[in-house]
Amino acid sequence: MNIRFYNARIxxxxxxxxVTRGEVWVxxxxxxxxxxxxxxxxxxxxxxxAPQAWDREIDVEENLVMPGFANAHxxxxxxxxxxYADDLPLQEWLKKQVFPxxxxxxxxxxxxxxxxxxxxxxTSGITCNFDMYFHPEMIARASVDCGFRTVMVSSLNxxxxxxxxxxxxxxxxxxxxxxxxxxxxxxxxxxxxEELLRGVAALAEKYQAPVFTHNSxxxxxxxxxxxxxxxTPTAYLDSLGLFRYGGGGYHCVHMAEEDIRIFKExxxxxxxxxxxxxxxSSGIARISxxxxxxxxxxxGTDGPASNNCLDMFREMFxxxxxxxxxxxxxxxxxxxxxxxxxxxxxxxxxxxxxxxxLAPGKLADLIVIDLKQPNMQPLNHIAKNLVYSGSKQNVxxxxxxxxxxxxxxxxxxxxxxxxIYEKANxxxxxxAG
Numbered sequence: 001m002n003i004r005f006y007n008a009r010i011x012x013x014x015x016x017x018x019v020t021r022g023e024v025w026v027x028x029x030x031x032x033x034x035x036x037x038x039x040x041x042x043x044x045x046x047x048x049x050a051p052q053a054w055d056r057e058i059d060v061e062e063n064l065v066m067p068g069f070a071n072a073h074x075x076x077x078x079x080x081x082x083x084y085a086d087d088l089p090l091q092e093w094l095k096k097q098v099f100p101x102x103x104x105x106x107x108x109x110x111x112x113x114x115x116x117x118x119x120x121x122x123t124s125g126i127t128c129n130f131d132m133y134f135h136p137e138m139i140a141r142a143s144v145d146c147g148f149r150t151v152m153v154s155s156l157n158x159x160x161x162x163x164x165x166x167x168x169x170x171x172x173x174x175x176x177x178x179x180x181x182x183x184x185x186x187x188x189x190x191x192x193x194e195e196l197l198r199g200v201a202a203l204a205e206k207y208q209a210p211v212f213t214h215n216s217x218x219x220x221x222x223x224x225x226x227x228x229x230x231x232t233p234t235a236y237l238d239s240l241g242l243f244r245y246g247g248g249g250y251h252c253v254h255m256a257e258e259d260i261r262i263f264k265e266x267x268x269x270x271x272x273x274x275x276x277x278x279x280x281s282s283g284i285a286r287i288s289x290x291x292x293x294x295x296x297x298x299x300g301t302d303g304p305a306s307n308n309c310l311d312m313f314r315e316m317f318x319x320x321x322x323x324x325x326x327x328x329x330x331x332x333x334x335x336x337x338x339x340x341x342x343x344x345x346x347x348x349x350x351x352x353x354x355x356x357x358l359a360p361g362k363l364a365d366l367i368v369i370d371l372k373q374p375n376m377q378p379l380n381h382i383a384k385n386l387v388y389s390g391s392k393q394n395v396x397x398x399x400x401x402x403x404x405x406x407x408x409x410x411x412x413x414x415x416x417x418x419x420i421y422e423k424a425n426x427x428x429x430x431x432a433g
Contacts, residue, residue, distance in 0.1 A: 001055040001402065002027045008060035009371070009382070010034060012358040013067050013343050017336045017383040024065050026364040027051055029178075029402035034358045058397075064369040064382060067357050068127025068398060069312040070346025073250040073271040073300025075133045076117035076142075077110040080428045081305035090218050090280045098305060104431045107135040112423040114142035119417055120310040121148065122406035125395040127365035130271070130300065130350045132185065132212075132250075134160060136169050140180045146413040147403050149365060151350040153185035153212045156200065157192045163199040170207065179401060181351060183247070185212040189225055189233045194240070201241040210351070211242045215249030218282045222254045234259035243268055248349055250300065251276075252290075253283040260286070260293055269296040269349035272341075274318035275309075276302035287323045288332040298349040299342045313394075316342050316387045335387035368397035 005024040011017065012034055025033035033050075078098075085097030110133065121129060128149035131139055136152050143150035152173060154166045166184065173182035184207070186192045186200055204211050216222050216233050229236045235258055237243065243262070248269030252259075255270075263270060272285045290297060299319060301310045316338045323333035347356030354363045371379060375389045398406040405412050 002051040002053070003399075003402075003404075004054045004057045005060050005065050005368070006037060006057065007062060008065045008368075009062055010358065011064055011066040011382065013340065014357040014359050017339060019064070019382050021062075024358060024366065025050065026366075026399070026402050029364055030360075031358060031362050031364050031366075032360055034360065060368060061372075063371050063396065065358070065366060066369060067343045067347075067355070068365045068367045068400070069125050069342050070298065070344075070350060070352070070356060071121060071126045071129040071301055071310065071312060072269075072298035072346035072349045073273055073302055074117070074129050074131055074310065075303030075305070076129065076131050076139065077105070077113035077133050078303035078305040079113045079116045079120075079424060080105075080109070080431065081303075082308045084428065084432075085305060086279075086308070088280075090282060091220065093280065093306070101431060102134070105134065107138045109427050110135045111138040111142045112420065112427060114139050115146060115413070115415065115420050116424045117304060117310060118142065118146045118148045118413065119411060119420060120304075122398045122411065122413075123395060124311050124313065124392050125367040125369070125398055126310070126312055127367065127398060127400045128347065128350065128352060128355060130212075130346075132187075136173060136182070140173060140176055144177050144179055145415075147179070147400055147405050148413075149179045149352075149355075149363075149400050151181045151183065151352065153183045155187050156185065156196065157187035158196065159191070163196065163203065166200075167203055170203070170209070183212055183351065184209050185247075188214040188217075188221070189237060190221055197237065197240050197242065201244075204242060204245055204247075208245045210245050210247035212247045213237070213242075213249060215252050216254045216259065217251035217277070218280075219254050232256055232259055234262050238262050238266065248296070248298075250302075251282065251285070253277055253285045255286055255290075260290055260295060263290070263295045264293050267296065269298050269345075271298045271300045271346075271349060272319060273300050273302040273307075273315070274322050275311075275315055276306040278318065278322070279308070280306055284322045284326045286326070287319060288327050288329075291333060291337060296345065296349060297337075297341045298346040299338070300346070311392055312342055313386075313390045313392060316390075320387060335384040338387050339383055364399055364402040366399050367395055370394045370396045 344356035
């Protein structure tokens, strides 16, 4: 479809957080124009790129058009454990609640539970996610059926999958559908043998590919790794050659100076998950130090079992709020930097260089934010409003790959939300016995 958004405030995120006024044109799945209406009238730019006819012309009514948020770490299908396994520290939560329940999951369960997560992503203005979970075929199917963009990453560990399966998945899902991509990865150092890790490093070398994993999420994880290998998780994994072609770590809460140096030198991305880390009492990441050192930064919600909601507005506030508390400095990690992490930073961490900002030639993954609600007024500084007072209630429209999937409370994902809710409830009732 060819869709024209006009009478808009525009936050392009193509270098800064300046808000301009004008239009955004979408033709097919690409953005073809971002700029002033006056320039079009004057014939100085834009008009030559216009289609002969628009399928829709949307008066944005001076609300905000901006890139969608990139949820750079999640486990979508864990929606079945939302508010089921709560109020426990990470290791106990995993071993006594999560792992036993996950053993009961079927592939069809993961398809349905992933669709539920996608609905929530859309209401939060999330247009792509970095999903680590089982049954990638079902994750990919759910995303394609809904029209949602998903980058998958392997959750290889001592108990699930294998190096052969991961390599097959890497080759398959990077040629599966325009909405799907796949990265090499593994669950964590503490769940993956050195033999397997060396195998992952060999695959990374073979395909010159980045590698992603949970990293330094808790103090216990770091201390036990040091006891085993005399190194932190970051240093140990780097010593095995896992990060030669980049990649990143999820959480990265308990990072030493050497760890931050390795991330900077290797060009690795830190994906911070403050909601999950707060709820599981894992700690507060050194985001201010990483920002000063120029480490690549992104934001993720983590899964809906540990967070429990998939809300990038809450994550953005927690990124800056917790950093200010940690540093004892109200100026630490300003809102503009957080907004970059949640959009272009996340897209780049996921390898989506064609997303993350509004510019001609970029993929049409965008959202419309309602500025006419009280939490966004007055319009003293729109970027700061998004981070400090913004809410899911402000998301009017979410477009992925040029298609509107959510608009004014309605979903356009090929199924009624009530059907998806009913199936998710049926799954957890069966599993709970």
